[in-house]
Amino acid sequence: MSRISLRNVTVDYPIYNSRSMSLRNNLIAIGTGGRISKETRGIVSVTALDDITLELEHGDRVGLAGHNGSGKSTLLRTMAGVFRPVKGQIHVEGRVSTVFGLGAGLVPELSGYENIVRMAMMLGSTRSEAEAIIEDVERFSELGNFLSVPVSTYSDGMRTRLSFGVATAAHPDILLVDEVFGAGDAEFQKRAERRMEEFIEKSSIFVLASHNSQLLERFCNRSIRLEHGKIIESEETA
Amino acid sequence: MSAIFHNVSLAWYFAWSDMRARYKRSVLGPFWLVLGTGIGVVGLGLVWSVLLNTERSEFIPALTVGLVLWQAISGAITGSTTVFARSASVIKNIKTPSWRISLELVFQQTVNLIHNFVVIVFVLLVYPQDIGFAALLVIPGLVLVFMNIFWIAQVLGFVGARYRDFDPLVSALMPILFFLSPVLYQSRQLGSLDVISKLNPIAYWIEIVRNPLLGSVPALSDYLVVVAMTIAGFLLATWMTRARGHRLPYWI
Numbered sequence: 001m002s003r004i005s006l007r008n009v010t011v012d013y014p015i016y017n018s019r020s021m022s023l024r025n026n027l028i029a030i031g032t033g034g035r036i037s038k039e040t041r042g043i044v045s046v047t048a049l050d051d052i053t054l055e056l057e058h059g060d061r062v063g064l065a066g067h068n069g070s071g072k073s074t075l076l077r078t079m080a081g082v083f084r085p086v087k088g089q090i091h092v093e094g095r096v097s098t099v100f101g102l103g104a105g106l107v108p109e110l111s112g113y114e115n116i117v118r119m120a121m122m123l124g125s126t127r128s129e130a131e132a133i134i135e136d137v138e139r140f141s142e143l144g145n146f147l148s149v150p151v152s153t154y155s156d157g158m159r160t161r162l163s164f165g166v167a168t169a170a171h172p173d174i175l176l177v178d179e180v181f182g183a184g185d186a187e188f189q190k191r192a193e194r195r196m197e198e199f200i201e202k203s204s205i206f207v208l209a210s211h212n213s214q215l216l217e218r219f220c221n222r223s224i225r226l227e228h229g230k231i232i233e234s235e236e237t238a
Numbered sequence: 239m240s241a242i243f244h245n246v247s248l249a250w251y252f253a254w255s256d257m258r259a260r261y262k263r264s265v266l267g268p269f270w271l272v273l274g275t276g277i278g279v280v281g282l283g284l285v286w287s288v289l290l291n292t293e294r295s296e297f298i299p300a301l302t303v304g305l306v307l308w309q310a311i312s313g314a315i316t317g318s319t320t321v322f323a324r325s326a327s328v329i330k331n332i333k334t335p336s337w338r339i340s341l342e343l344v345f346q347q348t349v350n351l352i353h354n355f356v357v358i359v360f361v362l363l364v365y366p367q368d369i370g371f372a373a374l375l376v377i378p379g380l381v382l383v384f385m386n387i388f389w390i391a392q393v394l395g396f397v398g399a400r401y402r403d404f405d406p407l408v409s410a411l412m413p414i415l416f417f418l419s420p421v422l423y424q425s426r427q428l429g430s431l432d433v434i435s436k437l438n439p440i441a442y443w444i445e446i447v448r449n450p451l452l453g454s455v456p457a458l459s460d461y462l463v464v465v466a467m468t469i470a471g472f473l474l475a476t477w478m479t480r481a482r483g484h485r486l487p488y489w490i
Contacts, residue, residue, distance in 0.1 A: 014488050023401035077487075081333035084484035096333070104331035109259045118255065121248050122332050150259075 002094025002173035002204045004056040004079055009088035011049040011078055011229075048074040050229040051088070056205050063216030063237075064209040066226035072209035075226065076100065076176045079207065094173030094204065097123050103151070103159035112147035112154075112162055119166040129170075137165040140195060161188055168195055174205045193218070245338040253345035268353050275357045278305060286422055295365045302361040303448040304421035306354040310347040311387060311440060312412055317343050318391035319398030319405040326490040336483050337475075340391040344384055351380075358451065368453040375450035382464050383443040389471035396478050399489045420444055439467055 019025045020043050049071050056062060064072045077083045078090060080098050105122060106115050116137050120130035138147060141161040151159065167175065177196075196219060200206050210216055216223060217237065225233035261267040282305070283298040290297065318340060322329060325339045362369075398404045418438055420428075425435040425445065435441035442464050449456045 014485070016489070018402075021400070021402045023397075023403050023407065026401070077331070080331075082330060082487055098332060100331040103327075105328045107256075107259070110255065114255055114259070118252065121251065122328065122334070124244075126244070127247070127251065 001058055003058070003091070004054070004093075004174065004205060005089075005091045006052050006054040006078075006085075007089045009049055009052045009054075009078065009085040009090055010047065011074055011083050012086045013046045013048050013074075015044045015046055017043075048229050049078060049085070052229075052231060053088075054224075054231070056207070058204040060204075060222055061200055061206045061220045062208070063220035063223045064207060064226060065211070065213065065216060065223060070226040071229040072226055073100070073178055074229070076178050076207060076209055079174075080176055092174070095124055095170075096174045096176065097167045097170050097172030098176045098178075099164050099167040100176070100178045103154075103156075103163055106151050106159060106163065108152035109150055111150055112141075112143055115151050115162065116147075116166055119163065120170050123167065123170050123172070125170055133166070133169040136169045137162070140169070140191070141165040142191075157185060157188060161192075164192055164195075168199050171202065173203055175199060175203055175207070177206075177208045179210050245335055246341065249338050249341040250345050252342050253349055256342075256346060257349050268350075269356075271350055272353050272356050275306060275309065275354045276360075279357060279361065282422070290423065299361055299365050299367055299452060300424060300448060301422065302358055303451050304419075304444055306351060306358055307383070307444055307447055308416065308419065308421045308440075309354065310351045311383070311443065312416070313350065314344055314347045314387045314391050315394065316409055316412060317346075318394040319408050321391060321395045322399040322486060323490045329490060330487050336395070336479060336486055337392055340395050341388060343391050344388045347387065348384060362451070367451070369451065370453070372453065372455050373450050375455065376447055379443075379446040379450060379456070382461075382468060383447060385468050386439070386443060386464065386471060389468070389475040392475040393471070393478055396482060396486070399486060400482075415440065442467070 052075065064075060066072050074083060076098070077100070078085060079092065080096055080100075081092065105119055107118065110118065113134060116134055117127070117130045120133055121127065125133070141147070141158075143158060143161060146154065146158065151162070154162070167177075193215075196206075200219065206219070208216065208219060221237055223233070223235055223237050224231055257268060261270065264270060266273065279298065279302045283294065283301050286301070287294045287297040321340055321343050322336065325334075328334055329336070329339070394404075394408065398408070415438075418434055419440040420435055421444065425432065425441055428435055442460050445460045446456045446464060
């Protein structure tokens, strides 16, 4: 049974300026006791998630809403295990699959087929499992012969088709999706939505971050609104 | 445990598929690499055997092994400072243990070295060495060298991800390191300057791989030093990864 539980989770982003990214400046600062290079320690930290407590269980389809920079993507990445909270605990049970950003993790020089296998393996499949999903991704992405050419020749929409196809084909228990429907033509969006519906029936937890309130309403049965890294609204919708 | 195995096999598979992709549209494929090494061996061999006034049949085999090994070592070191930055889109989007990324780099160098072995075999056919079963010691030697390359790639990877000017610094140091390492010469030829090779870790790595291929058994003390280095290095890399690994997505 899959589950995501966050208890008092806080995530801080350190933001480095170009001086603090420099070894030379840091060495000067150590050597001179910080007298010469005062700006060196210019590391600002931004609180991206502030004391979030959240319990997601089997059957939860969560829509994350909020302005740019409200913490939606950070929350998704924290759930995916990319970011580690500085405070609080996070506990995730179940196999996680992610669709973040356009073509994240794709290798441009490799063909579509090779990228399918790579991505699926990175998301936790074994080699044979990864090869088994090729057919499914082929059918869904409708990229046809393009799958044999390097991904560098793909348009944004085609990359989205590929990553989305792989992420949903691997039969994860938990699917985390970060606003990907912007790219891709109307016909693909329809097909992606249909696939998401199918997927939601099979999988147990689904989290979607989007600015499109129609999309959130359609797919989600819980809605969470974030602002400045805090949950300001959380309700059951459907 | 199974997660470790999964990640190791992933790194190996990715290293191979990268190799395939890199040379897909060229006629010679990865043998461009072998050709490059071959040209290097012939060029350096002819010039330096004259300059150093040594016998070619003795100099060229030693140079070849040293050069092939140096390519793997320097490739891993110069590549490691940007290894995490180059995989930024993976690290920022998919839960990935950082060591898998640096292991992939080490495996790429392993694949290169396997190809370059063609040159070594060729040179040893032209200039046969008096080798026996001791040559098999090259295998544990290479394993130890690659284990060392692995922790170094991980540690330098972290420093390079945190400090952007570390990459040019390392690139600037590599040529000096080349001349301080016994690639063009053998440690015993250093005479009173022998302390250089005693302090240079790379000298030990070259010794334990080159000597077996040239028909001599490396000194036990060389093995002890390398084993100690491996243990200390793995401890350092593990500590660094535990302490700072979670910050990596913010650095790159």
